[in-house]
Amino acid sequence: MAAPSAIPRRGLFIGGGWREPSLGRRLPVVNPATEATIGDIPAATAEDVELAVSAARDAFGRDGGRHWSRAPGAVRAKYLKAIAAKIKDKKSYLALLETLDSGKPLDEAAGDMEDVAACFEYYADLAEALDGKQRAPISLPMEKFESYVLKEPIGVVGLITPWNYPLLMATWKVAPALAAGCTAVLKPSELASLTCLELGGICAEIGLPPGVLNIITGLGTEAGAPLASHPHVDKIAFTGSTETGKRIMITASQMVKPVSLELGGKSPLIVFDDVDIDKAVEWAMFGCFANAGQVCSATSRLLLHEKIAKRFLDRLVAWAKSIKISDPLEEGCRLGSVVSEGQYQKIMKFISTARCEGATILYGGARPQHLKRGFFIEPTIITNVSTSMQIWREEVFGPVICVKEFRTEREAVELANDTHYGLAGAVISNDLERCERISKAIQSGIVWINCSQPCFVQAPWGGNKRSGFGRELGQWGLDNYLSVKQVTKYCSDEPYGWYRPPSKL
Ligand SMILES: NC(=O)c1ccc[n+]([C@@H]2O[C@H](COP(=O)([O-])OP(=O)(O)OC[C@H]3O[C@@H](n4cnc5c(N)ncnc54)[C@H](O)[C@@H]3O)[C@@H](O)[C@H]2O)c1
Numbered sequence: 001m002a003a004p005s006a007i008p009r010r011g012l013f014i015g016g017g018w019r020e021p022s023l024g025r026r027l028p029v030v031n032p033a034t035e036a037t038i039g040d041i042p043a044a045t046a047e048d049v050e051l052a053v054s055a056a057r058d059a060f061g062r063d064g065g066r067h068w069s070r071a072p073g074a075v076r077a078k079y080l081k082a083i084a085a086k087i088k089d090k091k092s093y094l095a096l097l098e099t100l101d102s103g104k105p106l107d108e109a110a111g112d113m114e115d116v117a118a119c120f121e122y123y124a125d126l127a128e129a130l131d132g133k134q135r136a137p138i139s140l141p142m143e144k145f146e147s148y149v150l151k152e153p154i155g156v157v158g159l160i161t162p163w164n165y166p167l168l169m170a171t172w173k174v175a176p177a178l179a180a181g182c183t184a185v186l187k188p189s190e191l192a193s194l195t196c197l198e199l200g201g202i203c204a205e206i207g208l209p210p211g212v213l214n215i216i217t218g219l220g221t222e223a224g225a226p227l228a229s230h231p232h233v234d235k236i237a238f239t240g241s242t243e244t245g246k247r248i249m250i251t252a253s254q255m256v257k258p259v260s261l262e263l264g265g266k267s268p269l270i271v272f273d274d275v276d277i278d279k280a281v282e283w284a285m286f287g288c289f290a291n292a293g294q295v296c297s298a299t300s301r302l303l304l305h306e307k308i309a310k311r312f313l314d315r316l317v318a319w320a321k322s323i324k325i326s327d328p329l330e331e332g333c334r335l336g337s338v339v340s341e342g343q344y345q346k347i348m349k350f351i352s353t354a355r356c357e358g359a360t361i362l363y364g365g366a367r368p369q370h371l372k373r374g375f376f377i378e379p380t381i382i383t384n385v386s387t388s389m390q391i392w393r394e395e396v397f398g399p400v401i402c403v404k405e406f407r408t409e410r411e412a413v414e415l416a417n418d419t420h421y422g423l424a425g426a427v428i429s430n431d432l433e434r435c436e437r438i439s440k441a442i443q444s445g446i447v448w449i450n451c452s453q454p455c456f457v458q459a460p461w462g463g464n465k466r467s468g469f470g471r472e473l474g475q476w477g478l479d480n481y482l483s484v485k486q487v488t489k490y491c492s493d494e495p496y497g498w499y500r501p502p503s504k505l
């Protein structure tokens with residue numbers, strides 16, 4: 001598909017319609033593959049957050065919740081399915097916008113749109129099933145009491161999301177939140193908001209009740225912070241960096257507001273000496289170079305058994321050389337640009353610090369020579385790394401992998417767990433018992449065996465340690481937006497009998 005001559009000019013999506021931001025400000029949209037400014041997005045501020053939260057509050061309580069929050073799950077499912085159908089209809093267009101906004105290869109963006117539609121469909125099914133799970137009885141040790149559980153929507157939720165999978169990361173929150181009966185204010189990243197704004201257009205087209213989903217774009221400090229601190233927002237679900245996650249947690253703690261946090265990672269991939277090297281190399285490549293390494297669970301630390309390390313690295317370099325790095329709209333592109341100039345500078349600084357600290361840049365580490373414009377970085381492989389180096393310890397969020405060797409299984413596990421993060425980890429070995437042992441020993445929320453990165457909407461996603469807490473996707477994703485209410489009934493005709501009745505005079 002050819003690039004559109006202009007990006008749609010959208011307002012903020014509040015109360016079912018478009019509004020100009022209160023202060024009239026807009027932020028430029030830069031195509032990171034060309035460095036051209038291709039449009040702009042509204043810059044919301046606290047005044048707009050106020051309007052969006054108020055619209056969500058009204059929608060939550062409208063007519064006693066009959067049309068949304070207390071409506072049968074099948075009603076909400078109908079809307080979620082309609083959104084999924086529209087996403088499928090507009091897949092090519094949305095993928096194109098995502099690529100122009102973020103620099104990711106067009107076919108990766110198209111795959112993301114399929115995942116977006118599948119996520120809405122999945123949570124439509126869970127919304128329908130929710131009614132059948134209400135009033136689940138609790139077995140009690142006293143016959144005079146009966147108890148059951150109601151699962152109720154938490155209320156108005158604030159959803160703050162990053163730029164690496166812009167519409168998909170938003171959908172992981174919007175779909176379950178709406179399925180649960182919550183109403184929401186979504187604040188996508190200022191670096192890639194175009195497809196999230198299009199989601200607003202889709203909601204209007206399918207007639208989603210006004211205010212059920214509100215979408216405000218803008219800077220984190222100006223639009224995200226007032227959303228996180230708003231007293232009428234009942235929960236914040238956040239995906240982004242650990243630093244911002246900490247700030248959100250501090251803000252939310254002032255109101256004892258629940259938060260779920262999907263944060264950064266420094267995920268290891270352990271490769272033993274009993275493997276097919278080329279197959280394992282491909283998983284390592286997919287782990288660290290897909291989406292230009294801007295993946296929360298990216299394989300950023302590669303642990304190689306010393307017996308295969310040299311052969312593995314030779315093949316890894318050979319495979320890395322064969323990646324097509326190009327404008328992400330070109331067919332066959334496997335490495336696009338990173339998302340912004342800021343991200344480009346940050347990644348380059350990580351690489352130069354690694355060099356200064358004594359690591360070896362085995363391959364890459366620079367701008368590809370054939371691309372004079374755009375924020376492109378070669379796939380980069382770094383060896384001679386020590387565990388005190390920044391490149392080992394901190395999340396890069398770019399196409400950069402650092403490598404260490406190990407001798408024993410124990411040493412591999414110690415190295416894998418030598419991180420403050422705990423999002424994901426992976427092991428490749430033909431010895432499945434060893435893989436099982438390692439999957440238990442790795443301190444993370446996700447472990448892949450003989451693969452790396454595949455992600456399914458049915459399975460829980462989230463981390464431990466400084467990678468956050470709470471789980472998205474699957475039933476766990478829905479539970480994030482439900483509050484559990486215990487209802488206990490006294491069902492005996494007898495008086496309770498704790499106090500003696502006053503004597504009749
Ligand atoms: N664990 C996961 O599932 C997962 C998935 C994707 C990305 N991530 C993480 O996201 C990070 C990259 O995304 P990013 O650079 O957009 O992260 P970021 O923390 O800079 O921004 C994330 C969002 O928070 C907003 N924000 C920034 N400051 C804020 C504040 N003070 N108050 C409220 N909101 C604020 C931003 O505008 C953006 O919408 C990486 O660390 C990555 O690992 C994690």
Ligand SMILES: C[N+](C)(C)CC=O
Nearest residue numbers: 164165295296297455
């Ligand atoms: C799981 N994934 C890759 C879609 C999102 C994490 O950044």
